[in-house]
Amino acid sequence: MNQLWGSMDQYHQIAWHWEIAVYLFLAGLSAGAAISAVVVKKISHHSESNGLVKAGAVIAPIAIAAGLLLLIFDLTRPLNFWRLLVHYNFTSVMSVGVLALFIYFPLTLLLFAATFHEKFSSGMFACFKPIAGLAKSLGKVIDALVLLFGVIIGAYTGFLLSAMNSHSLLNTPVLPILFLASGLSSGICANIIVGMVWFHQDLNINEVASLDHTDKIIIYIELLLLFALFVGMFYQGQEAAATAAQALTHSAWAGVFWIGAVGVGLLLPLVLNFAFSSSFKSSPSKFIMFNATLVILGVLSLRFYILYAGQMFS
Amino acid sequence: MAKKYAMIHDNNLCIGCQACSIACRAENKIPNEVYRIQVWIQGPNQHADGSLNYDFHRQSCVHCENPPCVKVCPTKASYINQDGIVLIDKKKCVGCLYCVEACPYKARYVDPVTQAPDKCTFCYESRLSRGEQPACVTVCPTDALIFGDLNNPSDKISQVISRKITYQQKEHLGTRPKMFIVPNTQGGKIR
Numbered sequence: 433m434n435q436l437w438g439s440m441d442q443y444h445q446i447a448w449h450w451e452i453a454v455y456l457f458l459a460g461l462s463a464g465a466a467i468s469a470v471v472v473k474k475i476s477h478h479s480e481s482n483g484l485v486k487a488g489a490v491i492a493p494i495a496i497a498a499g500l501l502l503l504i505f506d507l508t509r510p511l512n513f514w515r516l517l518v519h520y521n522f523t524s525v526m527s528v529g530v531l532a533l534f535i536y537f538p539l540t541l542l543l544f545a546a547t548f549h550e551k552f553s554s555g556m557f558a559c560f561k562p563i564a565g566l567a568k569s570l571g572k573v574i575d576a577l578v579l580l581f582g583v584i585i586g587a588y589t590g591f592l593l594s595a596m597n598s599h600s601l602l603n604t605p606v607l608p609i610l611f612l613a614s615g616l617s618s619g620i621c622a623n624i625i626v627g628m629v630w631f632h633q634d635l636n637i638n639e640v641a642s643l644d645h646t647d648k649i650i651i652y653i654e655l656l657l658l659f660a661l662f663v664g665m666f667y668q669g670q671e672a673a674a675t676a677a678q679a680l681t682h683s684a685w686a687g688v689f690w691i692g693a694v695g696v697g698l699l700l701p702l703v704l705n706f707a708f709s710s711s712f713k714s715s716p717s718k719f720i721m722f723n724a725t726l727v728i729l730g731v732l733s734l735r736f737y738i739l740y741a742g743q744m745f746s
Numbered sequence: 747m748a749k750k751y752a753m754i755h756d757n758n759l760c761i762g763c764q765a766c767s768i769a770c771r772a773e774n775k776i777p778n779e780v781y782r783i784q785v786w787i788q789g790p791n792q793h794a795d796g797s798l799n800y801d802f803h804r805q806s807c808v809h810c811e812n813p814p815c816v817k818v819c820p821t822k823a824s825y826i827n828q829d830g831i832v833l834i835d836k837k838k839c840v841g842c843l844y845c846v847e848a849c850p851y852k853a854r855y856v857d858p859v860t861q862a863p864d865k866c867t868f869c870y871e872s873r874l875s876r877g878e879q880p881a882c883v884t885v886c887p888t889d890a891l892i893f894g895d896l897n898n899p900s901d902k903i904s905q906v907i908s909r910k911i912t913y914q915q916k917e918h919l920g921t922r923p924k925m926f927i928v929p930n931t932q933g934g935k936i937r
Contacts, residue, residue, distance in 0.1 A: 437784040447846045507840050509839060516820055516821060521817075596848040597850060
């Protein structure tokens with residue numbers, strides 16, 4: 433406190449911390465896992481006995497539940513959180529997001545119940561049998577709704593930040609699309625990893641390879657979106673251009689962006705794919721799993737970078 | 747008729763003495779580590795003719811007519827009242843801090859006692875309801891602050907606004923602040 437007018441600490445505080453970054457990551461991953469599971473179910477021959485579908489049906493509800501818990505504990509008045517469910521404000525992306533989550537979370541549980549319906553026929557979870565049976569019979573409707581709300585949840589995490597015109601790194605129309613794309617990418621990779629570890633007997637390695645290939649296409653799209661985001665900020669002039677320059681060069685967060693999000697998450701998987709894919713044919717599954725892990729770490733880095741750099745540099 | 751409370755901060759009259767800040771702290775019992783208002787002294791700026799001057803920035807809520815904090819609040823805990831003052835209903839607040847991040851003026855802080863966001867209220871709940879002016883306006887030794895109702899043409903603030911050149915901070919964001927600033931003309935510098 434060197435200046436006459438007092439401590440300026442409150443003007444440098446960051447309101448949203450790691451819990452929110454992890455929430456944004458988990459919500460995107462959940463949506464991506466659910467979307468890719470439904471798509472694989474539609475195009476594959478074995479439909480719901482497919483390991484990738486099972487992986488998505490497990491990941492989607494767990495990831496979103498974990499994310500929502502983090503979200504509640506990050507509130508400064510967590511015991512008041514129920515008011516979010518009672519009072520609504522339709523100009524607030526957060527409030528609209530609460531409504532969307534209200535629909536999306538039960539949908540992921542129904543997707544799980546429909547996929548594993550035979551597990552509910554007996555044993556300790558037999559009490560859920562009627563629900564699982566209903567979910568199974570409504571399978572097509574649930575799939576369509578999961579697809580729709582998966583896209584809504586994936587994009588909403590971006591709109592949540594882009595709605596604030598106080599921060600020019602966040603206040604861009606590219607952000608929701610970037611978050612949807614990277615969420616889809618992380619969801620695909622999570623499905624591949626969980627599918628290979630837990631459901632490998634139900635996996636067709638050709639389907640895994642084609643999903644991995646789809647993920648590579650999304651990575652190219654993400655690179656284009658990141659390029660468009662920063663070039664767009666430079667074209668906006670003065671304030672936004674200065675913020676973009678700072679965000680790309682200043683503080684440890686620039687390192688998280690270049691090394692974590694771009695290097696590990698986007699470029700390394702592409703380079704490894706070009707360099708080694710043929711020589712790894714003997715054990716393609718391990719190679720694909722390693723690549724998938726890199727992609728997930730990159731998406732997590734991107735969420736941290738956007739949230740922290742977005743708040744720091746206005 | 748509803749009131750439209752607004753304030754003028756005259757950069758030519760302000761001397762950066764912080765009396766407004768201290769009066770605010772005393773009147774509103776602000777915890778030690780946070781501030782509803784500060785006056786940032788920027789300068790000295792040197793001009794072509796060799797003269798020097800200071801700029802004074804009043805850092806506080808500007809009471810937007812189109813407030814981003816109210817728009818983003820998920821529970822409507824942040825609201826704009828019938829007299830145009832932006833307030834917080836702490837009972838409804840969950841502490842998501844969306845308003846703190848969405849404010850382009852960095853006007854909000856988290857109250858260390860209630861853990862809810864807080865900010866300048868133009869002394870609405872205390873002095874204004876007793877028919878008095880906000881604390882900062884009352885104590886200003888140079889009368890650099892003028893407070894009043896823009897809907898009342900005979901109010902002093904309406905007369906000063908029609909006479910003096912003023913601007914509002916970050917007008918391009920469309921927030922329509924009701925904090926009007928008379929730019930500094932000392933040193934021949936007009937913004």
